[in-house]
Amino acid sequence: MQRSAEKIVIRPIITEKSTRLQFDENRYAFEVAADATKPEIRRAVEELFEVKVVDVRTMNMAGKKRRVRYALGRRANWKKALVTLADGDSIDVYEGV
Numbered sequence: 775m776q777r778s779a780e781k782i783v784i785r786p787i788i789t790e791k792s793t794r795l796q797f798d799e800n801r802y803a804f805e806v807a808a809d810a811t812k813p814e815i816r817r818a819v820e821e822l823f824e825v826k827v828v829d830v831r832t833m834n835m836a837g838k839k840r841r842v843r844y845a846l847g848r849r850a851n852w853k854k855a856l857v858t859l860a861d862g863d864s865i866d867v868y869e870g871v
Contacts, residue, residue: 776814776817777814779817779818779819779821779822780822781807782806782807782810782814783804783805783806783815783818783819783822784804784805784806784807785804785805786802786803786804786805786865786867787803787804787805787854788867789803795856796864796867799858800858800859800860800863800864801856801857801858801859802819802856802857802859802865802867803854803855803856803857804819804854804855804857805852805853805854805855806818806832806853806854806855807853808834808851808852808853810853810855812830812832812855815830815855815857816830816857819857823865825859825860825863825864825865826859826863827857827858827859828858828859828860829857829858830855830856830857830858831855831856832853832854832855832856833853833854833856834851834853834854835851835852835853835854836851837849837850837851837852
């Protein structure tokens with residue numbers, strides 16, 4: 775049974791670097807489910823945004839250590855996906871911001 779696309783793609787990542795990648799290389803960054811595979815991510819992005827995905831690259835991001843008053847804590851680990859789209863396709867990640 776396949777998971778829904780909304781459970782695989784959690785949110786777009788909007789930073790200076792990801793914005794530069796959007797305009798220079800037609801590549802978009804997303805936070806995805808930690809156990810999502812590349813084929814699942816490809817299917818989810820194509821379904822959600824109605825675009826053609828050329829390449830998917832993933833990386834596991836380690837959570838940063840944070841101090842909360844006197845105790846040391848840690849943010850959760852998460853997974854990032856860089857998705858390259860076909861020429862002519864684009865995603866409006868600023869919609870609703």
